[in-house]
Amino acid sequence: MNSPYQILGVSEQASDADIKQAYLQAVKEHPPERDPPRFRQIQQAFDLIKDEDSRLRYALFHVPNVEFDALLDRAFGQDGPMRPLPADDFLKLLGTISIDKMPAKFKQKPS
Structure with missing residues (x-):
């Protein structure tokens, strides 16, 4: 967008x-x-x-819309061995998450 x-x-x-x-x-x-x-x-x-x-x-x-699964794939390298990102890079990626696009399996259920 x-x-x-x-x-x-x-x-x-x-x-x-x-x-x-x-x-x-x-x-x-x-x-x-x-x-x-x-x-x-x-x-x-x-x-x-x-x-x-x-x-x-x-x-x-403003939080840009990002596909959460794509974010995880980028962060953890689903195509190859998992390699953690440096903390700063991972925090930058987390800052791009749109809660509206987060898959239901990651959302907290209301109490």
């Missing part, structure tokens, strides 16, 4: 005015009546990064 910055074509250091200008340009190129799915994508991207508070919230709480 593309980040909201990529969708709007701005850098992560872009100002509020630059982001708004990129949003207006994208809406002009992809109006809702001509391309509704793309317009929704643009609108959602703008909502995520439209001001400083939104960008901070996005930076702090």
Whole structure:
């Protein structure tokens, strides 16, 4: 999935005015009546990064979606002998986990 910055074509250091200008340009190129799915994508991207508070919230709480089994395969090398990753690398991989995509066998059951 593309980040909201990529969708709007701005850098992560872009100002509020630059982001708004990129949003207006994208809406002009992809109006809702001509391309509704793309317009929704643009609108959602703008909502995520439209001001400083939104960008901070996005930076702090956004977790990219990752297939948990693929993460484990990368971490433990299912294709060959298991070799543990250095702790820093494993922690980086764990930071990419999306709880929504976690297989049921790894989720805790409610008490």
